[in-house]
Amino acid sequence: MNDIRQTRPTLLYVDDEELACKYFARTVGAEYDVLVARSSDEASAILLQDSARIAVLVTDFRMPGRDGGDLLRQVAQEYPHIIRILVTAYADKDVLLQTVNAGEVFRILEKPLTPAIVRETLHVAFDRYHERALQNQRLMAMGETLAFLAHELNTPLAAIALNARSIENRTDGEQDSGRAHDADGEIAGAARSMRESAQYCISVVSSFWRSVHNGHRRLAGSDPRNEVTANGLISALLDTYPFATTQRTWVQVDVVGDFPVVTQPNCVALVLSSLLSNALRALADVSAPSVRFTVRAEPEPGISICDNGPGIPPEVKASLLTDPITTHAKSGGNGLGLILCNRVMQSCGGGIRIESTPGGGTTVMLDFPPIKDKTHRSY
Structure with missing residues (x-):
């Protein structure tokens, strides 16, 4: 460099x-x-x-x-x-x-x-140019590293997903032929969970690499017209997320007022992906599932993700952001997701709040730091 x-x-x-x-x-x-x-x-x-x-x-x-x-x-x-x-x-x-x-x-x-003013202005301009160049080089190095990691991780994950699918098909065949044993249903369920978890991990790794890659392209120009907005992150997520069957039809987006996501937009994209995954899992047994993203710029910028799932018991909700607790242990959850998501948002100057009642659904709110320029777009 x-x-x-x-x-x-x-x-x-x-x-x-x-x-x-x-x-x-x-x-x-x-x-x-x-x-x-x-x-x-x-x-x-x-x-x-x-x-x-x-x-x-x-x-x-x-x-x-x-x-x-x-x-x-x-x-x-x-x-x-x-x-x-x-x-x-x-x-x-x-x-x-x-x-x-x-x-x-x-x-x-x-x-x-005035010669003195010209020289001073040029010094500042070239410093800005060098700063951009250094950032671009760092991002290029990060992008190359992430591309390597994406390949190294996605290859075994794809193999896991393929093998899990084979196990599912085999157990399904046993059931169709009437030769199924009691354990076959559990094996099929475990294989399905393994496949879905592997596919989700593939999506996260790929989405993160694309986000950093696109962030490098934006920073190379630092063109304000290419700013990353909250609505833009959600749109990109919905375009790339590996929805199963009709899951995409469950999701709605309301934009009351859009705002720029200045700090670590690629990490915020990962948070949104994780929260969407949690919501979709919660809705697996709901008759009329619904997930609603709401983007607001005032009074303070924020994104809320609301689902009409079974909700979270109060004793669990109280520790979700501090302790490794999960309501999805049987489907591969490890309880670290919301803790890490909250830390990411805190590193961006914001945080996460959760509102939920048993039987009343769950709303997760992402809080962002105040917008310096209040000329945001309203819809």
């Missing part, structure tokens, strides 16, 4: 005035390789050839043809790894608010340019 800063940093400066280009290159040329362009189209051509080595774009706003705002939007979409800085006159500021609010610019430099 130490090779990120070894090469001479490169920036692209765009201005239709030749003297402005020469002045800028002379001002910062001792520290950076400076590429110059006299128009947005010329800048696009340079980016097409050299985008991999360009870390920072500095562009004037008012230029003939495509203005700097249009160039910034293009770079934000096609080269999101590049840190974007806009040069503008004071009179342009009101016009450029939309560009700033859309996240298409990192900083604004006001004309006439």
Whole structure:
């Protein structure tokens, strides 16, 4: 990872005035390789050839043809790894608010340019670029490790699921032929539980790897338009979860107000997957099963998962988040799920609350830290 800063940093400066280009290159040329362009189209051509080595774009706003705002939007979409800085006159500021609010610019430099301010702004911009690069390298290493682990774990898990299915089929055949023994039913039940547990583990490992992989792709651009939201995590979960038979039809989602999940979204996705699994298990013998996800941004952000299952006895509920207690021991539960889920949520600045009564279903609430920017989406 130490090779990120070894090469001479490169920036692209765009201005239709030749003297402005020469002045800028002379001002910062001792520290950076400076590429110059006299128009947005010329800048696009340079980016097409050299985008991999360009870390920072500095562009004037008012230029003939495509203005700097249009160039910034293009770079934000096609080269999101590049840190974007806009040069503008004071009179342009009101016009450029939309560009700033859309996240298409990192900083604004006001004309006439002051060498000290330019150098300071560039130092901050290149620090941001290096920080992103380091994060990307760490995520790439994590992704490669997870891909290896996913393969190493999924292969034996798939074999377990296949062997369990074979045992199920064999015991079912014995029962159909009338040669079944009393123990065959227990064997078939154990095999079914083994297969379902193996399939669930395969799903969790695969979902976690995909989540980290997608998180790496998002971070590579750090594009605010690609933020991870609570509703987005639930949608991704429902798209990938290995539902059995009609289980998908049991699940409903209500979005009162969506919000960004900033901290460890891949881990929050695992929590949601674990809670969905718990709910589906609780509903195995319910005549009209129902699971409802509700997303709220106010008064504080949170996700609730409500099922109409048999509920949890008070003495069990009181210790679910602290002691290794399980109501699914016969189907492979180990009682550690909710404890770990709560620790994950606490590490994100939130926590888990549980409401349940025997015969009245269960609601698990995920609490998230307050949203700094209250401009969330409502539905």
